[in-house]
Amino acid sequence: MSRFVLEALFIGAKEGVKLSFCTLLVFSLLSGRERLPLKRSVIAGLLVVFLASFLLLTLPVTFEMREIIVRMIGYVFGIFFFLSIGALFHESGTDIIGPFRSVGGKRVLQIPILLVLTIGYFAPDMAGSALFIADLASMAQAPMPVFLASGLGFVLFIAGTAALGRKVQPVFPRLFGLPQVLLTLALIKLLAGGIRGFAELTLIPAVQAGLMKLVHDVIHQTFVMILVPDHPVLSTTTWNFVGFLFRETAGLWLSLILLVTPLVLFVIKHFREPLRYPGSIDRPSQRRMFIRSIRDQRLLKSLPVLFFLAVIIMTWFSQQDAPGVSLYLPDPKPVAADGDALNIPIQSPTEDLRDGAIHKFSLLIRDEQVRLLIMKKPDGTLTACLDACEICPPDGYGQSREHVVCLYCKTPIPFDTVGKPGGCNPIPLPTVVTDKEVRLTMKDISEKWVLVKSGASKTTVK
Amino acid sequence: MKSIAARIYAFLRSAALTVWLVGLFLFYYLSMAVWSNEAFGMYIVHLSSNNLFRGFYLLFLSNVVLRLIERLQRLWSTRAQFILQLPLLVGLLLFLPALFLSLNMRKTLRTPPVGMGDIITVPHGTEKYQIQSVEPALKKRSLRNEGAAVFDYEPGLMLLDPQGRTYRVGAFPPSPVGSTYMHVLTFGIGPGVELKKGREVVFRGYxxxxxxxxxxxxxxxxxxxxxxxxxxxxxxxxxxxxxxxxxxxxxxxxxxxxxxxxxxxxxxxxxxxxxxxxxxxxxxxxxxxxxWVIVEVVQDRFLPWFVLSICLICVGIVPFLFSMVMSKLRAK
Incomplete structure (x- = not known):
């Protein structure tokens, strides 16, 4: 079996398991005849998702559209995570619906909301996976086995999970209320929301990058407010002190705290909530039984939350490089321009620019060595930048597992933002990529380099 | 009338309002972060320029202030807990208004590159300061190798006001100078240049x-x-x-x-x-x-409160957590 077919089978199976498990989970909330219209709403949403995914395969899809799909997956995770937290706090005694309670119970509102949530939840994953399978098919010599394998994986695992799920579904109502269902849906999205086959199974790196960006921005804004200047001006001691907060480890810990704190608060609140007996229970033995049943119920309803917490804490740091592992720092290869044109071959006997690693090149401009950086981004595009940023001295970048890292200030830059200007990102260069080479002009390189060296590029930051 | 006021007060101090406002901020942040890269920076800009954002912030501010005051009142009966939680809660009480006032009232000037003898005029004011000297960030004679830091020292300058008082201004922390805070943003070298056409001096200066x-x-x-x-x-x-x-x-x-x-x-x-x-x-x-140096001049009466609030929050986190654990253990 070719690698492409195997990968397609895996993606089909993953999407099948996700879809059937999530549907079973939602249906466990919607049992009973009176909730049949809501079930139909979910099914209608799934049909829309299938149709949209097939339709997408017939359309020309740009890299920007792919980028939007990837961002939408992270967005949907965030929405479901925050909805689940709101619902958890509502369930544990903080009435957050208040006067909207009567409106929220109406079918006329519930049906469209459920339809939108179903489409919003499944559409980005299905669309992303469908596009990835189409990519695999185009790379394979025979596309049909790839499509068949993904379809087979999808159908078989839907059937398998549905059959298995029927046996365990009776347990679901004891474990999952609305908040727990929302949280589990968010967890499934986090753990299986990757749409790049074997290369990216989970959304964790993307969520980490998003949260670390928030932490970084909050710290940066605080520093701006308390008038901390750019770090080259600070003494080493001061920078070592304040720069600690910009390090990747600090960002990871702070983002983890941001993610788990509301859930920990919920668990504490959930178990500390006072027990109230119904007025009809007056015998002590009945009271004890009532208390026990409530405690059991609380424990069971906390299990999905505790499971979420355990999974997040276990996987959070495993995604990162082990401490002490050095950055990948390739030596720059000298290149020479042909007049104003600088053409760098995509594939040569010694390297392939599409291998996901950073590639550095050096050239001389007015007797000064200028370094370039070329890498393939997660969206498949090749991007070329100066090996320098707008803020720091031009020490350049190294590569960690999920980031390129500024060698001067150690700021991690997610791969998908390389090629975008601003902050500590490598300064992008106008590039034409053909099937054989990356084409740059000396004029562009020279202009940008002069700006870096003169510090004029910093004015855009300020 | 009294019942309407009571209902407004109950609404303003409710936990539900906190949850909704935090949820609203997260929804805004998430949406902005997906479609634009600088979601938080944009929020800060909106907070100092957009009335809708200011309105929601003030609602959040009043909600949190009322809830914090109530919490402090509740804690008063158990003095140990009150003392342990006080720094963090007071820090939060100060932080939210100080941030808002600082963002909205701050006046900032970034001077062009200035050197010895130049005058710095405070924004929207009449205060003027003359630069007496610039403390360079680089040694005049130095031996440098490949990995050397950009600068040897934090740069600074000495200012002189019309009354003859002197002020030393460094890079960090900012120094109080008159009604302002000043600090050096960056440092540079201005070559002394003379351009001569024949015997005629076309330009001479730094x-x-x-x-x-x-x-x-x-x-x-x-x-x-x-x-x-x-x-x-x-x-x-x-x-x-x-x-x-x-x-x-x-x-x-x-x-x-x-x-x-x-x-x-x-x-x-x-x-x-x-x-x-x-x-x-x-x-x-x-x-x-x-x-030469570029100096940032800031008129902000709330900056000390903002800094104090951050210090209190940082100092208060550990005793707050300690107090929470203690109260839990005591309850058991």
Whole structure:
């Protein structure tokens, strides 16, 4: 079996398991005849998702559209995570619906909301996976086995999970209320929301990058407010002190705290909530039984939350490089321009620019060595930048597992933002990529380099 | 009337309002972060310019303040807990209004590059300060190798007010000067330049250029001349010992790499520490450079409160958590 077919089978199976498990989970909330219209709403949403995914395969899809799909997956995770937290706090005694309670119970509102949530939840994953399978098919010599394998994986695992799920579904109502269902849906999205086959199974790196960006921005804004200047001006001691907060480890810990704190608060609140007996229970033995049943119920309803917490804490740091592992720092290869044109071959006997690693090149401009950086981004595009940023001295970048890292200030830059200007990102260069080479002009390189060296590029930051 | 006021008060102090407002912020942040890269920066900008954002923030502020005051009142009966939680809660009480007021009331000026003798005028005010001296960030004579830091020291300056009082201003922390806070944002070297056409001096003075870290190229021109002058500081000499090498720099008499461009054509590239002839008529000479700094001048009465609130929050987190654990253990 070719690698492409195997990968397609895996993606089909993953999407099948996700879809059937999530549907079973939602249906466990919607049992009973009176909730049949809501079930139909979910099914209608799934049909829309299938149709949209097939339709997408017939359309020309740009890299920007792919980028939007990837961002939408992270967005949907965030929405479901925050909805689940709101619902958890509502369930544990903080009435957050208040006067909207009567409106929220109406079918006329519930049906469209459920339809939108179903489409919003499944559409980005299905669309992303469908596009990835189409990519695999185009790379394979025979596309049909790839499509068949993904379809087979999808159908078989839907059937398998549905059959298995029927046996365990009776347990679901004891474990999952609305908040727990929302949280589990968010967890499934986090753990299986990757749409790049074997290369990216989970959304964790993307969520980490998003949260670390928030932490970084909050710290940066605080520093701006308390008038901390750019770090080259600070003494080493001061920078070592304040720069600690910009390090990747600090960002990871702070983002983890941001993610788990509301859930920990919920668990504490959930178990500390006072027990109230119904007025009809007056015998002590009945009271004890009532208390026990409530405690059991609380424990069971906390299990999905505790499971979420355990999974997040276990996987959070495993995604990162082990401490002490050095950055990948390739030596720059000298290149020479042909007049104003600088053409760098995509594939040569010694390297392939599409291998996901950073590639550095050096050239001389007015007797000064200028370094370039070329890498393939997660969206498949090749991007070329100066090996320098707008803020720091031009020490350049190294590569960690999920980031390129500024060698001067150690700021991690997610791969998908390389090629975008601003902050500590490598300064992008106008590039034409053909099937054989990356084409740059000396004029562009020279202009940008002069700006870096003169510090004029910093004015855009300020 | 009384019941309406009571209902408004109950609404303002409700936990539900906190949850909704935090949820609203998260929804905004998430949506903005997906479609734009600077979601938090945009929020801060909106907070100081958009009334809708200000309105929601003030609602959140009143909600949190009321809830914090109630919490402090509740804690008063158990003094130990009150004392342990006080720094964090007071820190939060101060932080939210200080942030809002600071963002909305702050007046900021970033001076152009200034050096000894220049005057700094406070924004929207009448206060003026003269720069008595600039404390350079670089040693005048230094030996530097490949991995050396950009600057040797934090730069600073001495200011003199009309009453003859002096103030020292560094890079961080900002120094109180009159009604303002000032600090140095960046430092640079301004070469002393003289352009001579025959015997006539076309220009003589200091030009603030970004020539650090050494090797940086910066450019200047003169409106009377059709040339662009690209300058960078190069080592006065290089010392080699085995495989190691280090460069010496004399900032009293730096050595420059000079490139002169006329109509996109390089007409001269050379090195000098004194003067260089550009064409038959024109000479570029250098004299001892001067140091320049860019100073940020901020008028913000709420900055000390903002800093104090951050300190209280940082200091208060550990005793707060300790108090929470203690109260839990006591309840058991």
């Amino acid at each position: 030009i603030a250029l970004q020539l650090t870290p050494f090797g940086n190229v910066d450019v200047f021109d003169n409106s009377d001349l059709p040339y662009k002058f690209y300058l960078s500081i190069i080592p006065n000499s290089t010392i080699r010992k085995g495989k190691e090498s280090a460069n010496t720099y004399d900032l009293e008499k730096p050595r420059y790499n000079v490139t002169v461009v006329k109509e996109e054509q390089t007409i001269l590239n050379g090195e000098t520490d004194s003067s260089i002839r550009i064409d038959e008529n024109l000479t570029l000479s250098f004299f001892t450079p001067s140091d």
